[in-house]
Amino acid sequence: MATKQETALSELAQPIHQTLSQYRVRQIQAVLTLLDEGNTVPFIARYRKERTGSLDEVAIRDIEDEAHRLTKLNQRRDDVLKLIAEQGKLTPALKENLMHATVLQQVEDLYLPYKQKRRTKATIAREAGLAPLANWLLTFPTGGLDERAAALVAADKGLPDVASVWAGVHEILAETFSEQAAFREWIRRYTWQHGELTSKLKRGAATEDEQQVYATYYEFTQSLKQVPPYRVLAINRGEREKILSVGINVDATSILQYGHFRLVGQHRGPAVEKVTAAFADAYKRFLGPAIERELRRQLTDQADEHAIQVFGNNLYHLLMQAPLKGKIVMGFDPAYRTGCKLAIMDANGRFLAKQVIYPHKPADAKKRAAATPAFKKLLEDYHVEMIAIGNGTASRESEEFVSQILKTLNRPVYYVLVNEAGASVYSASANARAEFADFHVEERSAVSIGRRLQDPLAELIKIDPKAVGVGQYQHDVPKKALDEQLDRVVETAVNQVGVNVNTASPELLTHISGLTTTTAKNIVAYRNDHGAFNSRQALQQVPRLGPKAYQQAVGFLRIIEGSDPLDNTDIHPESYSAARQLLTGLNLTTTSVGTPQLQQQLAKLNQQQWANQLGIGPATLADIVTGLSKPGRDLRDSMPAPLLRQDVLTMADLQPGMELQGTVRNVVDFGAFVDIGVKQDGLVHISQLADHYVSDPSTVVTIGDVVTVWVLSVDENRQRIQLTMKQAARD
Incomplete structure (x- = not known):
């Protein structure tokens, strides 16, 4: 017999279906039940596809939001019915009208004549x-x-x-x-x-x-x-x-x-x-x-x-920019009077060295002369391969300084202009002080800029999303609603990518499904005390990480080079038995995970037959196959790589009709702003995004895209650059 709660959820599913008719009642009821059981949206989307019919995070949140709206409507309706009844004025017709109200405004309109009001x-x-x-x-x-x-x-x-x-x-x-x-x-x-x-x-x-x-x-x-x-x-x-x-x-x-x-x-x-x-x-x-x-x-x-x-859409694509893996990077925080702060990180983002140079006026000639050899020495001593230059004050002069030096080197070194919005916010935060207690604020900023190039997701989640500068009137909208949406975006991005549990910061772990600030810190503390985790199972020893939190989180946590190759996949431990049975059926073991031999066999697999044989759903088997084929996979690897530069452009160099490559930095209702290598981003107006009509710029470009543009006009006095992406501009 159905419980009272199950009945309530079942009754809620039908009116949700009337609004969200693209989802079946069964799917809606499954989502409501899973949420009521304490499951997170990322967990449901990834590991409960059989129950929801493979609904993604967006669909699940649509259902969750509509359930909240209807619950609020029902509560207000009940309150109004009670208030009018207490006045002895609740007629059958009025009650019927209230029961048929589908939006809160209708309820309030019907209640208005009975509402307590001041003397008129x-x-x-x-x-x-x-x-x-x-x-x-x-x-x-x-x-x-x-x-x-x-x-x-x-x-x-x-x-x-x-x-x-x-x-x-x-x-x-x-x-x-x-x-x-x-x-x-x-x-x-x-x-x-x-x-x-x-x-x-x-x-x-x-x-x-x-x-x-x-x-x-x-x-x-x-x-x-x-x-x-x-x-x-x-x-x-x-x-x-x-x-x-x-x-x-x-x-x-x-x-x-x-x-x-x-x-x-x-x-x-x-x-x-x-x-x-x-x-x-x-x-x-x-x-x-x-x-x-x-x-x-x-x-x-x-x-x-x-x-x-x-804002949420832009933030998602900003977080999902391709990381620059395996490169030694120098973070370069430009400035005039206080000097340019440099910080070098190894290929894993670990801090190696820092220094301040004074290549720009008003520094005296002696300091400016010393900047070049000091900069070159750092490049050579630490074998720097990439330089991330912040795009703030003095970035233009710093770009010229770096470009001139790179031309004198005997090996290829590239630079990338990195959006430093919010770097100063992070640098002054308690988290930054805890990580680099003896650093000046600007030196922490140089580290942040460098790490943004190496792993945008891991670095950007350390700051308030509103500070990253990819929105449109974000400071005018309700703070609570904005924060809720941005938290959802960050949660989705982090869990879609997954994290290396042995290198992830507490800030990154906090956004993993099922983890809280406390459990994230406990994971890091346990790692520091006992050494690197060798298996996912070892996470069960972390204080206050209970069975439910472990179930929700473990599939999104990776163990690189652990005792079990399956721990470096997005296969959930609850499906390990099915994964091992599949490997055994192919005469292979977990040591074959990710090998070309296994990939070839899995490509020819009759998935429906194997799903029946293993007693699992076809969606679950498809995920197992993907996990076995591509362990440690990162969705961001398919995103556009950062646009590397060795030479610099000025606004004076730009001429109408000039063809350039640039990186999309922001997408708004009226177009997109593109970094083409000069200090000022150029605007591609919505009317210039394509040869056909465009109603929404985000359907054409997203943040991080590398696009080909042509210069339409340049206004140096107003610091404005008009660009086009229309193919006709080639003629």
Whole structure:
């Protein structure tokens, strides 16, 4: 017999399916059950494919989010039903309407007439006994209005004359009309369909916008349905800075006609004018402003959500950039007065040496002369193969300095411009101080810049994602929602790649499925005390790493050169028995994992037959086959490699039509910014991304892509470079 919790999850699956019809009810119910059992999204996506029908992280999170939304809706509905029932006003029709509400706004609209509110003019009029007259007026009597009103004149009730009586009735009707759910829903929909978002320069605000940042929006009008998210956020920021006045324009004629049709219909007589006037006033004072606030909030919520998605998508591709494996790297943090900080890391990212040189003015001639031999000596003493130059202050001059020296060497050494956004944030953090306690902040930054080239994922997760500079208005969106999304992105990226448990930092381990800050630190502490882990099974000895956490985490933790070759695959230990049976059936052992011989046999495998023979699902077998074929595989190896350089360009070198290769640094709604080797990134506007129409730049390019571009124009004064990716530019 199903438990109460199982029944609740089953009942939740059907309404989720109505919204997310692309997923089957069975899949939704499986996801809800697995989440309820305490499984993480990465674990479910990787190791429970048979139960979910191979849903990925995005699909699982879609279902999780919709479950949260419906749970919140159901809770609010229950609260509203209880509150109205306590007032003795819950009719069967109202209850039915509430039960059929599918969004929170509908529930709130229905609850509005029963909501506790401050004393209003309408409240005072009701207390004076005018509600019956207001209700009678809605029957559209053919006469006797003033006589009925005169009977209610009472100076002690604030009703000294007939005019004051009708004023009170007017207030009751206006408030009543403004609280009717049907009116609010229709006007909201009509305004959304036909309204326009407008913005104007506030009187006297021109001096506050000296750079004319908001000049586009000094006289701006666009359909609500068509305003792109980035414009909404820009306009909102201009309004917050008191540069712009913003509103929604809509022709009220049709709205007033709708109110007349619904309230008056075919009625005639003296009551019509009073009812019509009350509805017009209700729209002007209550409905119109309320709907405007709601729709602007809706626009902002949609823009926030979009900006968060853009940031998340960019962050994912930034984290998933190909690592530069097996190279000795120098991190180069440029500066003028305080000198350039250098840090050298071995092929595994271990710090080797640091030094400060002064190749740029205002350093004196003696220090500048000493910079070249000191730099060359470091390159040769440590056999540096790659130089990662931060793209901040003095990067242009530092790039020229490095380029000139590389031309004098007898072996190939390359440099890469690395986005240093957030490096200073990390350098001043407690984690950086703990790792390099005796370093200056800038020296830690040089280490971070170098490691970003070696392993972007491992280094970038050490800092607040908002500091990496790949978003769009990320500082304007709700912090909680942004943090939640970025945490999800980091979790997805880290678990898709997996980590070497014997070299991973606590910061990296914290993002592994099932691990917490405490268990991540305990793994590192145990490793330091007992030496490198020789098997995944040894992780069970780590304090506070219980069976559930071990189950969720172990498949994403790699043991390189351990006692069992399967520990260097993404095969979960729960599938080791099936993997070994498969190897035995092929007359091989685990020592053959990753060999060409095994790969050839697995390529010819009848997977359905073997899945039946082993008693496992075909998806699980497919993952086992992949793991046996490619132990230690890294999804990032298929990503574009960093663009290596030996010579430098200046903006003065750029000419229209020039063909260049560059690295995509940021993707926003209106295009992509590309690093072409000069200090300033060039913009490929959305209209220049392809020969065909592009509605979303992220469908064409992602961060880290190496692309071919052509120069359209260069404005050195404004430091702007316009680029194109259209093939027609070759002609």
